[in-house]
Amino acid sequence: MRSLAAFAILATAFAAGPGPKHLFGKDNLIAWCIVPFDAKMRGPEERAAMLARLGFKRFAYDWRDKDIPTFDAEVDALRKHGISLDAFWTPYPADPAKASKLPVILELLKRRGLKTQLWLSLGFDKGFDQLPHAEKVEIAAAAVRRVAALAKESGGSVGLYNHGGWYGEPANQVEIIKKAGASNVGIVYNFHHGHDHMDAFPALMKTMLPYLMAVNINGMRTGQKILPVGQGDREKEMLRTVIASGYRGPIGILGHRAEIDAEEALRLNLDGLKALLPSLR
16 A cells, blocks of 8 residues: 555646646657658658647757768757757767767857757777676766767756666766766666666665756566557556656656657657556556
8 A cells, every 4th residue: 555655746746836837737748769760761840740739848969970971951940939958969979089979069068058968878899798897887877978068058958868788777877977977967767778677767766866967767568668558568567666766857858769650659658657547646
């Protein structure tokens, strides 16, 4: 039986307050993974219009090299349709001698006056996995510290993005953040890269909570990576854990279905979440 305190936490998640109307309200949802994952291959204007049509007010930009020439057009289209650019996917090599696209991203953000989260996906050299744990932490923390310092110049922040492997483990990410010692660094947690975490998710949520910047949700079932919300058998309990934790940050709604229209992929997740909400109260 749930305690009165637990019921109070659940009630708060769906009550009006100083932040969004509730955790899963439209004003708290971020559209994610829809640029390279879209059978219609929309451009900036078509994409922004589609997001507005679905009621999104927030967007995280998952770009590819071919999109670099249209970065400014993306910003213009989002502003035209009243959608904020909340996050910018940022691949970055841990080796500072290697080229990265970070300068291009930072120049855009500075020039357009955007204080945006950098969702940081670190890349490591061959042989990294064989290094001692402490050395891995040092290498990753040094890279995060560099990015955080650059992001801070324009008022931005950095979210460590779990994409599997050692770097994607929440306990390791917390250790990296502490070692980096930067105040503008947190964690972006993706359900669809957390299938190995399902059984341990309540404990991991407690570990991540002080640093958590965003939670991107997905239908969760063993053996299936990308499922719409409501079509798995584990996401309901995971979402209940998120609510009960007291987390009040943004919730990402996933596209990530290159074989179908991104609008359909987002709508499937929105509809699935809507159907689940009564059972989450």
